[in-house]
Amino acid sequence: MHRVLSWLLGGDVSIQYQTHRDLLQSEGMLLEHLQQRIETEGFGSQLLSARNTSGHWGLWYYQPKWTSTHYTLCDLKSLCLAPSNLIAAEMVERALSECQLPDGGLNFAKSNLPSDMAVNGMFLEYASYFCPKDSRLSPLVSCILTHHKRDGGFSWDNESLTSDPHTTLCVLEGLYSYMCSTRNAESVGTIIDAALQWLYERNLCIGEDRRYTRLAFPHRYRYDLLRFLEFAARADIPWNENIEKAVTWLVNKQLDGVWNLELVHPGKVHVQFEPVKQPSRFITLKALSILNFYASDSKTAAKAWNMFVRETDAGAFT
Incomplete structure (x- = not known):
């Protein structure tokens, strides 16, 4: 199994659930079992x-x-x-x-x-x-x-x-x-x-605020490009030139197959999910899910997604 997929599946049970749901399209009983574990683990x-x-x-x-x-x-x-x-x-x-x-x-x-x-x-x-x-x-x-x-x-x-x-x-x-x-x-x-x-x-507000182009989790109330792309993919928003710009930005953020957490909005929290400036399972999962969704229309997304699939055990996606 490809190291990135294996790394995702080695994370918190919420990451395991979303990886099986969004990337592997796993069957319902496994998804139900993983989702039920979220309230009792991690x-x-x-x-x-x-x-x-x-x-x-x-x-x-x-x-x-x-x-x-x-x-x-x-x-x-x-x-x-x-x-x-x-x-x-x-x-x-x-x-x-x-x-x-x-x-x-x-x-x-x-x-x-x-x-x-x-x-x-x-x-x-x-x-x-x-x-x-x-x-x-x-x-x-x-x-x-x-x-x-x-x-x-x-x-x-x-x-x-x-x-x-x-x-x-x-x-x-x-x-x-x-x-x-x-x-x-x-x-x-x-x-x-x-x-x-x-x-x-507004060109998706690119350039208006540097924080809009930093990879954050959780996003809280703040707008950023990753949050927009995640919404667009989830809501089946059709590909267009603005989305292509944002997808290109996202692909360019990739480092050796993963994406780092670049920003944590300051303040006291119950849980520190991940360390900043380090590879992030949450960000990487969101990025791959977005690329998967737009791969059929965006050459940029397709190239990055297909590279991930090729380097992963082919049986994982069948």
């Missing part, structure tokens, strides 16, 4: 065990930042904790009961403030995964859609006339997750297209 178990007696992680839904309930649920979703997990579902339901405003948005601020569209988008993304049938998600979506900016994107600042990339991508992920859970593309499909067009018109 990073998933560590995050779940950090929950305190109030039911929260940290102090409350958004306090303090990365160790709060909100960001812990983001991390658990990112690790692919089983959607049937009762702890995650309980806290999503509590958040809706305790923090949903009359307009449908969420206020995690413990003060009389309007909801933040970036937080709404992030919450919608994991809430649609853990509690897809909760009827309270519909007014949350309606709230988000009423804050769609004329330029096509979204902003955390409700008074702003222009969008920002962070909020726009948070909302894109949330709307797509909701669309998948409800199987209803009509209500959000055109909004997703408009937000994508806003990012394309």
